[in-house]
Amino acid sequence: xxxxxxxxxxxxxxxxxxxxxxxxxxxxxxxxxxxxxxxxxxxxxxxxxxxxxxxxxxxxxxxxxxxxxxxxxxxxxxxxxxxxxxxxxxxxxxxxxxxxxxxxxxxxxxxxxxxxxxxxxxxxxxxxxxxxxxxxxxxxxxxxxxxxxxxxxxxxxxxxxxxxxxxxxxxxxxxxxxxxxxxxxxxxxxxxxxxxxxxxxxxxxxxxxxxxxxxxxxxxxxxxxxxxxxxxxxxxxxxxxxxxxxxxxxxxxxxxxxxxxxxxxxxxxxxxxxxxxxxxxxxx
Ligand code: NAP
Numbered sequence: 119x120x121x122x123x124x125x126x127x128x129x130x131x132x133x134x135x136x137x138x139x140x141x142x143x144x145x146x147x148x149x150x151x152x153x154x155x156x157x158x159x160x161x162x163x164x165x166x167x168x169x170x171x172x173x174x175x176x177x178x179x180x181x182x183x184x185x186x187x188x189x190x191x192x193x194x195x196x197x198x199x200x201x202x203x204x205x206x207x208x209x210x211x212x213x214x215x216x217x218x219x220x221x222x223x224x225x226x227x228x229x230x231x232x233x234x235x236x237x238x239x240x241x242x243x244x245x246x247x248x249x250x251x252x253x254x255x256x257x258x259x260x261x262x263x264x265x266x267x268x269x270x271x272x273x274x275x276x277x278x279x280x281x282x283x284x285x286x287x288x289x290x291x292x293x294x295x296x297x298x299x300x301x302x303x304x305x306x307x308x309x310x311x312x313x314x315x316x317x318x319x320x321x322x323x324x325x326x327x328x329x330x331x332x333x334x335x336x337x338x339x340x341x342x343x344x345x346x347x348x349x350x351x352x353x354x355x356x357x358x359x360x361x362x363x364x365x366x367x368x369x370x371x372x373x374x375x376x377x378x379x380x381x382x383x384x385x386x387x388x389x390x391x392x393x394x395x396x397x398x399x400x401x402x
Contacts, residue, residue, distance in 0.1 A: 121197035124171070128152040128192055128199045130179050130236060131206030133160035135305030136255070140203060140348040145172055147352075152192040152199070179206045179232030189239040201251040201355055202240045204233040207273075209307060211333065212315035213326040214268040221313055222269050229273035230280075237284070241293070248292035251355050254281045258301045258370040262377045265322075266329040285362055296354055297363045301370030303342030308333050342367040 127144045131137040133155045141161070144151040145168040154177035155161040165172040173195050175188045192199055210225040212218070237252060244250030259267060260274030278297060285295035302308070312334075317327040347366045354364045365371050385392070396402075 122150055122171075124149050125200045126150040126152065126192070126196040126198055127201040127203060128154070128189070128240070129203040129205055130154055130177060130232070132164065133157065134311075135205075135307060136300075136303070136344050136348060137203070137205040138164065139344045140205070140351065141172075143345070143348050143352060150196050152188070152196075154188060179204075179236055180227045182235050185235045185239050189236075189243075193243055198247060199240050199243055199250065201253060202236060203253040203255070203351075204236050205253075205255045206232055207255055208311045208313065209267060209270045210313045210315075211266050211330050212269065213266065213317060213319065213322045215322070216315050216317065216319060217269055218315050221315060225269050225313075226273055226276075229270070230276045233277060234280070241288070244293050245288075245291050250293045251296060252281075252284070252288075252293065253296045253298060253351060253355065256281070256297050256299050258299050258365065258373050260297070260299055261374055264329060266326045266333070282362065294360050295362065296351070296360075298351060298366060299363060299370055299374070300347060300366040301342055301368070301373065302336065302340035303344050303347055303367065304338060304340045305344050308337035308340070341369060 125144075127140070127149060129137050129141050129144075129151060132141045132153045138161070141151045141153045141164050145164070148171065150171045150173075151168075152173045152175060153161050153164055154175050156176065156178045158174050158176050161174055165174050173192060175191060177184050177188045179185060189199070207229045208225075210221055212221070233254060240250070240252070254277055256274045256277045257270075259271050260278045263271040263275075281295050281297045288295065314330065317323065317330065350364065350366060354361070365374050
């Protein structure tokens, strides 16, 4: 395969949902896509007809050896990676009290450490060419938290914090970070991809259990269209008016604005108490 002048997008978690739709859109534009999945049999069809512009690779983002060889291979084949999309992720549903350690740790392994593995692997190549984009999938759940998904929110809040720092570290090197924050979208997220620890403590029936049931019931009926969402992501990456965050869908937009109001109200309500914690003027 020849080295290319067209954009090269490397996408994690392409079997279903956002990753799959994004890979299809990128190839449809005549660009190059590195299509990755834990099981490549689930993504081979995406590459059909695009043999010269696609590369299909097995990739579990928690496996550092696989991460390193996938990035090396992509750089060998296309000569560069322009856009890394850290899309792979899933939701773990449990009350905080009933969370199971192994499941909590795995939630962080995939949603946070997987993203770290990928980011560290592509940065040397992007720094060398002084350009690149890293698209980090957070969620509206990276800005706001609800019952039943405390551990999921913890991973996505972690993604937000890391991305905000990273953006400042790599901006002078020509690399841009985009944090994507979807609301509810019609993918496999709330269906087959979800991991659950059932509520056994009756005290959480009306809060945690109720949200678990509602999420399961709403699966497949979410307002967000993953294809339109991915088109918005491509536009944001291509735009010369860069912003750090991209909310996706109306529910995310509303919930994010509510959160900014909630924070403002909270900070203002305790302004006096907050300011009382400083040394008085002459001692500063
Ligand atoms: P999805 O259809 O369930 O897709 C998730 C993808 O992640 C699948 O391809 C899955 O692969 C992959 N994945 C899971 N663990 C992996 C691992 N260890 N290594 C590599 N790939 C792995 O759901 P989605 O909505 O498209 O999710 C994509 C991203 O959007 C996630 O980060 C999610 O948290 C975020 N998000 C989704 C929503 C929503 O409502 N849909 C809202 C906010 C944020 P397998 O097929 O092998 O499981």
